[in-house]
Amino acid sequence: MRIAVPNKGRLHEPTIDLLERAGLHVVDGADRKLYADTVDPDVSVLFARAADIPEYVADGAADLGVTGYDQVCEADVDVTDLLDLGYGQCRLVLAAPEEGDIETPFDLDGRTVATEFPTITRNYFEERNIDADIVEVTGATELTPHVDMADAIVDITSTGTTLKVNRLAIIDEVLKSSVRLVARPDVADDGKTEQIRMAFDSVIAAEGKRYLMMNVPESNLDAVREVIPGMGGPTVMDIAGSDKLAVHAVVDERDVFETINEVKREGASDILVTEIERLVE
Ligand SMILES: Nc1ncnc2c1ncn2[C@@H]1O[C@H](COP(=O)(O)OP(=O)(O)OP(=O)(O)O)[C@@H](O)[C@H]1O
Ligand SMILES: O=P(O)(O)OC[C@H]1O[C@H](OP(=O)(O)OP(=O)(O)O)[C@H](O)[C@@H]1O
Ligand SMILES: [Mg+2]
Structure with missing residues (x-):
């Protein structure tokens, strides 16, 4: 599977960054190189001008492409819009x-x-x-x-x-x-295409989210649960040899400050906040 990505201009860096975060690290993609491998032996990268990418995908020079929706419309070719990647607005x-x-x-x-x-x-x-x-x-x-x-x-x-x-x-x-992931229609439903779409989607889903970990006395669990706005409720685990429980939750970045204050008030301790690289729902 070959993905065409912008070789320069304002979309180049964020697209390479997205590939990295999606786990598709580009190997030896030196300046001015046309092709590069990724850590996935089934996925390679073709560097092209943002304006040429829809055409390259439609013609079969690449299977997937990452470029602006404006370029997709301007090229007026038959490609399938798989995912809004959110940047380049x-x-x-x-x-x-x-x-x-x-x-x-x-x-x-x-x-x-x-x-x-x-x-x-x-x-x-x-x-x-x-x-x-x-x-x-x-x-x-x-x-x-x-x-x-x-x-x-x-x-x-x-x-x-x-x-x-x-x-x-x-x-x-x-x-x-905004920037889109597009596919040639004949590979749009391919298993590998879906893997790549999901990997990109998981990066987008993780943006603006934080992972919160804390220890909570068993008797305070219900009170802590009440104040955690986490997705689908927190994960609760026993800690061997302790009467406390480990509580983990995914929280919106903008809620972190408030949530920490509230769970502390409800007896939580040893609170850790980390970034999330990917979130596969
Ligand atoms: N000011 C902007 N803000 C946000 N996105 C933009 C802006 N200008 C362009 N884009 C998006 O980036 C795409 C590529 O633009 P960019 O200027 O990086 O490429 P280019 O003009 O082909 O490159 P270059 O000018 O270096 O040849 C556009 O098609 C559009 O989708
Ligand atoms: O509303 P603004 O934030 O001012 O952005 C608009 C400008 O950005 C783009 O140019 P770009 O910077 O890509 O330069 P280019 O003409 O060399 O492509 C576009 O062609 C506009 O000229
Ligand atoms: Mg430009």
């Missing part, structure tokens, strides 16, 4: 100069729109019966309205800083995006 928006006369998408009838996403943009205007002229650019899209190349743009925004600096206002949201 951004929006594709239609934007025009703040001081201009464009206030709605319909003001772009007979006008020009520059974008790195011509397919998505064309579909957007066609669905609304707006006859806009699409100009494809490969970067610095935000500049085009200021050099008379376009009347508006369709581009990515997340914090909004780039639009603001370039005095552009959002007219409409075209698409919401």
